[in-house]
Amino acid sequence: MTSQCDGWIRNYVDGSYVEPDESSSFDQVDPATGRVLARVHEADKALVDRAVTSARRALGNGWADTPVRERTALLRRAADRIEERFEEFVAAEMADTGKPITQARELDVARALTNFRTFADIVAAAGQESFVTDLAGGKQALNYAIRKPLGVVAVIVPWNLPLLLLTWKVAPALACGNSVVVKPSEETPATASLLAEVLEEVGLPAGVYNVVHGFGANSAGEFLTTHPGIDGVTFTGSSATGSHVMKTVAPRVRPVSFELGGKNAAIVFDDVDIDEALTGLTKSVFTNTGQVCLCTERVYVHRSIFDDIAGGLVERAAGLRLGDPTLDATTTGPLISQAHRKKVLDYFEIAEQEGAKVLTGGGIPDLGQELSGGSWIEPTLWTGLTNKDRVVREEIFGPVAALIPFETEAEAIALANDTEYGLAASVWTNDLRRGHRVAQKMNVGISWVNTWFTRELRSPFGGMGLSGIGREGGESSLHFYTEPTNVCVQL
Ligand SMILES: NC(=O)c1ccc[n+]([C@@H]2O[C@H](COP(=O)([O-])OP(=O)(O)OC[C@H]3O[C@@H](n4cnc5c(N)ncnc54)[C@H](O)[C@@H]3O)[C@@H](O)[C@H]2O)c1
Numbered sequence: 001m002t003s004q005c006d007g008w009i010r011n012y013v014d015g016s017y018v019e020p021d022e023s024s025s026f027d028q029v030d031p032a033t034g035r036v037l038a039r040v041h042e043a044d045k046a047l048v049d050r051a052v053t054s055a056r057r058a059l060g061n062g063w064a065d066t067p068v069r070e071r072t073a074l075l076r077r078a079a080d081r082i083e084e085r086f087e088e089f090v091a092a093e094m095a096d097t098g099k100p101i102t103q104a105r106e107l108d109v110a111r112a113l114t115n116f117r118t119f120a121d122i123v124a125a126a127g128q129e130s131f132v133t134d135l136a137g138g139k140q141a142l143n144y145a146i147r148k149p150l151g152v153v154a155v156i157v158p159w160n161l162p163l164l165l166l167t168w169k170v171a172p173a174l175a176c177g178n179s180v181v182v183k184p185s186e187e188t189p190a191t192a193s194l195l196a197e198v199l200e201e202v203g204l205p206a207g208v209y210n211v212v213h214g215f216g217a218n219s220a221g222e223f224l225t226t227h228p229g230i231d232g233v234t235f236t237g238s239s240a241t242g243s244h245v246m247k248t249v250a251p252r253v254r255p256v257s258f259e260l261g262g263k264n265a266a267i268v269f270d271d272v273d274i275d276e277a278l279t280g281l282t283k284s285v286f287t288n289t290g291q292v293c294l295c296t297e298r299v300y301v302h303r304s305i306f307d308d309i310a311g312g313l314v315e316r317a318a319g320l321r322l323g324d325p326t327l328d329a330t331t332t333g334p335l336i337s338q339a340h341r342k343k344v345l346d347y348f349e350i351a352e353q354e355g356a357k358v359l360t361g362g363g364i365p366d367l368g369q370e371l372s373g374g375s376w377i378e379p380t381l382w383t384g385l386t387n388k389d390r391v392v393r394e395e396i397f398g399p400v401a402a403l404i405p406f407e408t409e410a411e412a413i414a415l416a417n418d419t420e421y422g423l424a425a426s427v428w429t430n431d432l433r434r435g436h437r438v439a440q441k442m443n444v445g446i447s448w449v450n451t452w453f454t455r456e457l458r459s460p461f462g463g464m465g466l467s468g469i470g471r472e473g474g475e476s477s478l479h480f481y482t483e484p485t486n487v488c489v490q491l
């Protein structure tokens, strides 16, 4: 049995794919064409319970005590096997998201390999904290912390970078000796189930990795977060959902790691290399059709170069190639769904009501009959807006940004920080003293200077304010996916 056969995408529980139930299922839809590709078996409460129970049993059957070198070797084998099956993962990711083949290859699947290999290295090299404590009377005590797995971890991930974000969490969770129950987004079920094949092939014991498909409220997502058998939740998604999940686990005081929404700013100073800034800004606004939590939706530009940047971004937007995702020349895919496109189009209307001037885009492109059923949208740029406007305050999560001028550095910093979110920012300037100074003043989890989405996986990653709780990446992941016990010995 495989993750996807006879038209079904299956749940994976206790080391086996579950026979689907026609009465509890939903469609996998290709966002590029609107066509139904497969049926997805929706896990009910009983199946989620089976998944959590098998995850707990797997811990007790030895996985939690597996030597670090064996766990990290398994992660490396998983990366090697994903590499061998690379194009299968690319195809699965594209079927789920409609994203261009170049992005699926170079970002999504490539990062899955890097995630597994990086956390194998980090966990293999991790030491333990220890101290010799001086006591009265010349005595001493030895304090050392041993780190045990957190336990059964609920992993809930969104639809924008499905495999990247799934492996960003599963790799450290498994490396630290946990077992996981994964609930992928209902929009993007394929790669989480396909990953189960690989993990089984490389010898992961049954029950350590489980996948339950479904939705949030009154479905697999909520059945999982409310299950008394989970020891922690790592969640990536919208801030509203994160807030709800936090309430759900609060009665049992379970630890949460939240990577949530953003309304990220770029600040472009008057001394930039215009072409370099345009290349970086185009990437930060339109990558993955703007469906990256780190994407820029607010571009603050020094007034003296405002027209150059605005005009240059309009030209770059016109250069984006929307269309058949299987073509190497395609740069930009559809939004994830018709429902999400309606949400973005509703913001386009709100922007016009708020006085936006549309520099480019603002509608639905005509890409021909073959793609007419897809959830396509035009890359869009606005001016004429201020920080008071809804479309400058609320996350839209599409290929759109508001361009707003500023005069002084202090004004730019105040504008960029005027948000309830706090995920990412980018600062564009050739004055590196100013770059460091301004980047440090951004109230965000990650602040880039003259670049965007450059990632060091050993650094702490996450957001503040509405953008999240906690950090993952490097040692931050070890701290979330383990529970330390400090042992104090009188010497
Ligand atoms: N900070 C980050 O690293 C990051 C990364 C990607 C996406 N995001 C954010 O995610 C959002 C887009 O993704 P989305 O639409 O899938 O988000 P979402 O919050 O609607 O869903 C995220 C996941 O949570 C599940 N879910 C929904 N309601 C739930 C509930 N009540 N209980 C348990 N699970 C529930 C969904 O099924 C999905 O798997 C955007 O806001 C984006 O900014 C953040």
Ligand SMILES: O=C/C=C/C=C(\O)C(=O)O
Residues within 6 Å of the ligand: 160, 161, 165, 168, 291, 292, 293, 294, 455, 461
């Ligand atoms: O859409 C949000 C992207 C998140 C990216 C990461 O978590 C990462 O690069 O590790």
